[in-house]
Amino acid sequence: MELAQLLKERRSVQLFEDRPVSVKLITQLLDTSVWVPNHRMTQPWRFVLVHGDGVKRIAQTCRSIAGRTGALDGEKAYNKMIGVPALLTVAMRENPNLAIREEDYASTSCIIHNFSLLAWEKGIGTVWKTPGLMHQPEYREAFGIQPGEKLVGTLHIGYPAKIPAAQPRIPAEQLLTIMDS
Numbered sequence: 602m603e604l605a606q607l608l609k610e611r612r613s614v615q616l617f618e619d620r621p622v623s624v625k626l627i628t629q630l631l632d633t634s635v636w637v638p639n640h641r642m643t644q645p646w647r648f649v650l651v652h653g654d655g656v657k658r659i660a661q662t663c664r665s666i667a668g669r670t671g672a673l674d675g676e677k678a679y680n681k682m683i684g685v686p687a688l689l690t691v692a693m694r695e696n697p698n699l700a701i702r703e704e705d706y707a708s709t710s711c712i713i714h715n716f717s718l719l720a721w722e723k724g725i726g727t728v729w730k731t732p733g734l735m736h737q738p739e740y741r742e743a744f745g746i747q748p749g750e751k752l753v754g755t756l757h758i759g760y761p762a763k764i765p766a767a768q769p770r771i772p773a774e775q776l777l778t779i780m781d782s
């Protein structure tokens with residue numbers, strides 16, 4: 602697939618087939634995804650992949666957080682998670698220097714999008730999730746996220762059961778200022 606087509610046709614997928622995604626393939630895609638630009642080459646990222654019975658454990662954690670905080674319907678939170686074949690949580694070491702931290706976040710975000718595109722090319726769907734509950738200690742603990750690490754998000758990964766329609770983008774022409782002097 603041409604890169605331009607891949608960029609435009611990738612969608613965030615919320616519903617997945619009940620079919621596992623190979624851990625070997627995910628690892629290979631990740632190994633390509635880390636070839637991002639990274640000022641100072643800090644490479645502050647790390648990944649936690651949860652699949653199989655692990656997803657059930659995370660779904661139970663989400664239900665328990667929802668029950669405790671009352672922010673979400675516990676069963677809804679559980680059911681949303683239990684249907685996801687694989688969860689990839691991306692963590693980033695938080696540099697005390699704000700400028701470096703922002704650069705690091707930019708690079709880590711590039712990895713996530715690289716991964717989503719490479720996965721899409723293989724017929725695998727993803728969605729980058731940053732739910733409110735990911736800031737809760739139990740969610741961080743469930744993925745083994747350490748103090749001093751930013752949880753950048755959790756990617757839901759699987760073969761798409763439904764591909765959502767594209768949401769229109771503002772043409773870049775309307776957002777572009779060109780200066781020639």
Ligand SMILES: Cc1cc2nc3c(=O)[nH]c(=O)nc-3n(C[C@H](O)[C@H](O)[C@H](O)COP(=O)(O)O)c2cc1C
Nearest residue numbers: 611612613614615728729730731732754765767768
């Ligand atoms: C930083 C970031 C956080 C996101 N968090 C969520 C989320 O928590 N839940 C969700 O359903 N989608 C989330 N998304 C996906 C967006 O909703 C999605 O990209 C947007 O609706 C456009 O759809 P598309 O990716 O299919 O083009 C997130 C995307 C980004 C970049």
